[in-house]
Amino acid sequence: MAPHAALAEIGVAYELVEIDRETAQTDATYRSLNPLGVVPTLVDGDTVVSESAAILLYLADRYPEARLAPEERAQLYRWLVFMTNTMQTTMLRLFYPERYGDGGVAAHMEITRGEAEGLRQAIMRKLGLQTATDLMRYARENGFTFGSPATLAASRTGASAH
Numbered sequence: 422m423a424p425h426a427a428l429a430e431i432g433v434a435y436e437l438v439e440i441d442r443e444t445a446q447t448d449a450t451y452r453s454l455n456p457l458g459v460v461p462t463l464v465d466g467d468t469v470v471s472e473s474a475a476i477l478l479y480l481a482d483r484y485p486e487a488r489l490a491p492e493e494r495a496q497l498y499r500w501l502v503f504m505t506n507t508m509q510t511t512m513l514r515l516f517y518p519e520r521y522g523d524g525g526v527a528a529h530m531e532i533t534r535g536e537a538e539g540l541r542q543a544i545m546r547k548l549g550l551q552t553a554t555d556l557m558r559y560a561r562e563n564g565f566t567f568g569s570p571a572t573l574a575a576s577r578t579g580a581s582a583h
Contacts, residue, residue, distance in 0.1 A: 424461050424476040431480060431487040474505045511536045 428435050445451050446458040455462040455471045463470045463479065470479045478501070481490035490497050514521055515537050545551065550559055 423473050424463060424480070427477055427480045427489055430489065431484045433484065472505075474501050477501065508537075508540050511540055 425437065440448065440451055440460060442460060445455070445460050448458075451462070452458050454464060454469050457471065459471060461471070461473060461476060463476045465479075465483065468479075470476050477489070481487075545555075548559060
């Protein structure tokens with residue numbers, strides 16, 4: 422979903438081809454683009470990019486005028502990798518507990534909910550904020566676009582701007 426939002430932010434025309442996870446694993450045409458059979462995949466001419474974080478970084482480089490990423494990217498890289506490696510892993514366990522066990526799934530979900538909440542609180546503390554609304558206000562006031570660490574944190578934690 423983040424790549425879709427980045428494309429909308431850029432304002433470039435694109436074609437969305439929907440494919441579910443199971444079909445992506447087995448469809449020969451899709452696997453020719455993405456041998457791992459994971460979603461999403463971006464095709465831009467002869468360039469094929471998979472993995473949401475990689476797609477966001479590619480789009481930031483491809484369309485610098487959209488200002489999806491700051492010139493100094495150290496913090497962007499830090500937060501994007503944190504989101505992909507730490508937060509997304511926790512969220513996958515929260516949203517798909519059946520993938521991680523059978524009889525103890527209910528107990529596992531309670532642990533995972535606590536981990537997810539702990540991650541959200543850690544991000545908010547790091548930014549010195551109290552609520553998701555504060556986070557979105559912080560992003561707007563500091564000129565962050567969708568690709569900024571603060572806005573990505575809000576989008577991954579379920580915050581929305583009103």
